[in-house]
Amino acid sequence: MQNEPTSSAPGLAGTPANSSFDILHSPLGSPQQGASVREVNDPFHGDLLEVSMGPHHPSTHGVFRMVATLDGEIIVKLKPVFGYLHRNHEKLGENTTYLASMPYTDRLDYLAGMTNNWAYALAVEKLSGQVATERAEYVRVIVGEMMRIVNHCCLVGFLFNDLGTSFTPLLYAFREREKFLDLFEELTGTRMMYNYQRFGGCRVDPTPEWLAKAKALIDGFPRFLDEYEQFLTGNEIMLARTQGVGRLSPELAINAGITGPVLRATGVGYDIRKVDGYGVYPRFDFRVPIGDHGDTYDRYMMRILEMRESVKILQQAFRDLPAGPIIDPKAKNRGLRPKAGEAYGRIEGPKGEIGFYLISDGSTNPYRYRVRPPSFINLTVLEDMCLGHSVADAVVILGSIDIVLGEVDR
């Protein structure tokens, strides 16, 4: 049959004969299996159809394109295409000073600017040997965990939009998110483009009123989550659409460098907050939610559970927040010239491991400025997760990975 997809496993072509170098693919979603969904002698067996979804498609969360080869409704091959938002962020970083890159990092993952700031500040602190003050570390945890809640609110809302529930769950989540953004606006001056972290601390000190407001909001947040879960988690349609859809095996997830909730949904307990223990995270008592099946439902539940854990962390952080300077008075920000060397700093962002790799040659600009974007690398397994599923499921699977094109394309 000429129509039958050849064994065009995405790329066994160039691999050497040595079998130990076979590229790991998900056993659930190997291309061969996807093709055998239908009998070849099916009288209705038609041609394969190549569909280009995107770049202007509401379900792709931005300018993202999926070139899907379909056998009827079933995906037998899927190639993600991106770069439409590419602005060479890394070159910009090499052409500006260390401090001037800070506002640009907000624009990577624009739904979670604070954690980008934090990762960058951490990397530069490693590179230049600076240490943030204790109060600043607590404030970073506070804003970082609030950012995680904001991001997960966004993700869960959009996930339901992708499932076809037009806007109601999204707007409930956005209503809650907006309260957090108002707080961020009060603290940093903007809703999303914070430019808040500095090397050695944070830019402004939160006032006691701000902290009281934030604490009140956090204390009330589990009530919203309960309502939201009552609204959605037990919904039969949602269960039917997400359980068993887009399975990812832990072996593949580890090998493909998947991080964040997508990895933990497969049952791998790897959270950089626990593993690296950066900042003051070792002082907090919290658990890392771990999934079981690695399917879309688990990925959804990861986010809900992580929000609950974030609330726990935040309550402890508000309780223990020490007094002191918000930024090291000797911190060097403007005109920073780190010693020649390199550093890789990473944190657990809401989407996964966000890291910055910096090489300094002793001048005011980084010699090399590299962003390790979590959602870019998490896209590696999109094809493996989608094979054998229908187009509508591909939309949901993409939604559950949680990509932001500002970060994927940089």
Next chain:
Amino acid sequence: MQSIEQIRDLIVARFPGAEVTVIQNPGPAAQHSLLLGHAQARDIALFLRDEPSLKLDFCSNATGVDWPEKEIVETTKVKVAQPDGTEKLVEQKTKRLQPGYLEAVYHLYSMALKHGPVVIRLRTGNRTDAVSLPSLTPVWRSCEFQEREIFDLFGIVFEGHPDLRRILMWDEFKDHPMRKDYVEPDDYEWEPTPHDAVLTKAKGHYPAPGSTANAEGGM
């Protein structure tokens, strides 16, 4: 976790004669790295992944670095015999061309043993024709997109990569934008800016902009 020297010794014990060099990182981060030779790079990577005491199963970050040719001027003081029989110290400048190369850097962690990072580097022969490196995608699939990105932005050709195409730039694009000597194409479009450099560039493309309000600033 073992120190970088111990890891090197492990590798050398397993692969006698393998080219492994420790590159020291002088910065405060002290993340030292291992420079691997091409020939056994993939085997060594597989060994790092599967060796029970290392289990570096998670390649977090893969990226390229461009190191262009550098002219290094060394000044040495040489005694030169003068015609009158005395000796005089004369500074002698020797110019040495340090060859350029492209570098791929991988940051490895272990999810099983929760340690890291171990940094490994691969270097190309030069920046023009010997730009290929063995691909590590067969060892860690997380390199699949990242190596494509390195190929796209730096121009390193990864041998054994399953699907080496441009990823961020479009397929017809010619150059490699992250190289240090990249010159952006001359496709400037006039924009409202009061900056000299941009306006000078604009003059080559457009008649002087009809801005009166801006005339003062644009001089």
Next chain:
Amino acid sequence: MLGSGIIKGLAVTAKNFVGSFHDPERLPTVEYPEKRLTLPEAYRSFPFLVFDGENAIDGLRCVACKMCENECPPQCIYIIPERDEKGRPVKKPKVFDIDLSVCMGCQICVEVCPFDSIKMDQVFEVAATNRFEGLIAHREMLAKSNTYYHQIRPTEAAEVDTRLAEEKRLAEEKAKAAAAAKAAAAAKAAAAPKPVATTAPASATAPAAAPASPAKPAVAAPSPSPSSSSSAAAPMAAAPKPPATTP
């Protein structure tokens, strides 16, 4: 029971629907532009230049040191310092342009300014009919009075004023001490005493645009305090800060 999840969910929607009629928690929208929310004091949009006194251009605190121009990440600031007839630089900007279509409101210029002369505005309704020149803000458009600054950011402006007053006081004391020392030296030398404005160089180092020596009536800038500076209408601040109306 199959379907119970859906029924539970619909109960939540019903609760929210009914609740939105009397619970402001559940109706978070505002009918902009008739109603507006209060902006938090920290809110920032684009930069503006603060001036003291009546005259927008003479009272500018900016000394054209170009520090913000150098540090601006997207390079949207452009400055030419003013020069006097002899071509020496005067500490004033001749051209101070900000390209609002490039500016990303990161406020790094505010952070690096040592003279407290550039601050972030809160005007967010910046529409222009011209895509090109319309979005380049010139010196005249950017200059806004200290009173306006006090209006939008009372806490921060008060802090800045206190700091500037303190710096000015220190500068004056220093100038006086220098003058006294000079006078003493002059007396000692028994030369013809010439008590000219030796304070002039000291006043130039004072960060505030207000001259340190009161014996110079040419630039009548009162000390930058909220009570003394009269309200000069800033060009871009046509709309005063709207009153707070929340639903």
